[in-house]
Amino acid sequence: MRSPKDFFRPLAVGAPTPVREVPFRPSRMIHFFDPGNAKMAAKVPSIAPTVDVLLGNLEDAVAADRKEAARTGLVEIAKTTDFGDTQLWTRINSLDSPWALDDLLTLVTEIGDKLDVIMVPKVEGAEDIHYVDRLLAQLEAKAGVRRPILVHAILETATGVANVEEIAGASPRMQGISLGPADLAASRRMKTTRVGGGHPGYLVREDPHGPDGTAPRATFQQDLWHYTLARMVDACAAHGILPYYGPFGDIKDTTACEDQFRNAFLLGCVGAWSLHPVQIGIAKKVFSPEPAEVAWAHKVIGAMGDGTGAVMIDGKMQDDATYKQCQVVVGLADALAARDPELRAAYAAANEE
Ligand SMILES: CCC(=O)SCCNC(=O)CCNC(=O)[C@H](O)C(C)(C)COP(=O)(O)OP(=O)(O)OC[C@H]1O[C@@H](n2cnc3c(N)ncnc32)[C@H](O)[C@@H]1OP(=O)(O)O
Ligand SMILES: O=CC(=O)O
Ligand SMILES: [Mg+2]
Secondary structure: OOOHHHOOOOOOOOOOOOOOOOOOOOOOEEEEEOOOOHHHHHHHHHHHHHOOEEEEEOOOOOOHHHHHHHHHHHHHHHHHOOOOOOEEEEEOOOOOOOOHHHHHHHHHHHHOOOOOEEEEOOOOOHHHHHHHHHHHHHHHHHHOOOOOOEEEEEEOOHHHHHOHHHHHOOOOOEEEEEEOHHHHHHHHOOOOOOOOOOOOOOEEEOOOOOHHHOOOOOEEEOOOOHHHHHHHHHHHHHOOOEEEOOOOOOOOOHHHHHHHHHHHHHHOOOEEEEOOOHHHHHHHHHOOOOHHHHHHHHHHHHHOOOOOOOEEEOOEEEOHHHHHHHHHHHHHHHHHHOOOHHHHHHHHHHHHO
């Protein structure tokens, strides 16, 4: 293990100095597209201003014989597109695949100055992050990249979940972690074939009641992802990095997608993946705090003065802890409003009511 004194030193001569704090840039939706798919690629310039993050996906969902086309397509798109203040990320192929090394070599050398974050799938432990960390430093130095490219891990194997804390803290490059429910279900041998969301069979049932216990018993569907998501959120918060819900595969079921995203938002996630244009608006709505909630948070902060003591507002006790909860909401709202004029206006209007 490296000495804590060396944690923030570049891992290669000439590589940029690692960041001490993960910059909080809005990332409510990480919009996936296949850079080798001409139709999707054509939509990039019009989608870019509507999303916080555009991600050129090279891994799963890109067929084996299209891997190189996707990589080349991403280089071309990155070089020719003005992304404004929208972030550009990529998801490389898994580290044990025949493509991962060339993904990193090509992308950092060709478009390292345009890439904000590299998403690494199927991360199992700190050793995977250490490998990427050193290689990125060498490539950044070689390509003359001036700011460190950050790393995002997908939590999608049972081993990864067992090691989530060490993954979160493995490198100053760690920007965040996403839950990958599809691969995780396979890795754990869960018996769901869905991509995220609930399952009608995963439930609790009301106790027997009525005459002789024969009355119909209500059932309540439970959340298959709660444990992992909560564990991931804690690991991320403990290491000052950002947690995300990943993919929701039932594109047509926009209601359940919104529910899944909202559960993640309420638990502490800052965003989710959008796989189809229809999911962009859902993520934007869910991961932006409600104007009324932001106005309430301002009211509490205003009433709490220096943030200590206890007061009653509208029948609800407020103290040092609720002051901090409200600061979380206001901090997020301010960061999003700085990028989103519509949201800024909605927050200002709600504050005036
Ligand atoms: C499960 C584990 C994971 O790893 S999830 C992450 C990997 N999967 C992905 O990245 C999937 C990305 N999305 C897709 O491939 C497509 O959206 C899928 C789900 C196949 C649906 O495509 P399709 O049948 O064409 O949908 P559609 O006819 O409703 O599309 C309408 C127009 O929109 C386009 N479109 C579709 N998805 C995207 C996207 N993600 N980004 C940009 N554009 C997209 C379609 O090409 C289509 O365009 P057009 O109107 O025909 O010109
Ligand atoms: O990559 C995402 C997943 O759910 O698997
Ligand atoms: Mg996966």
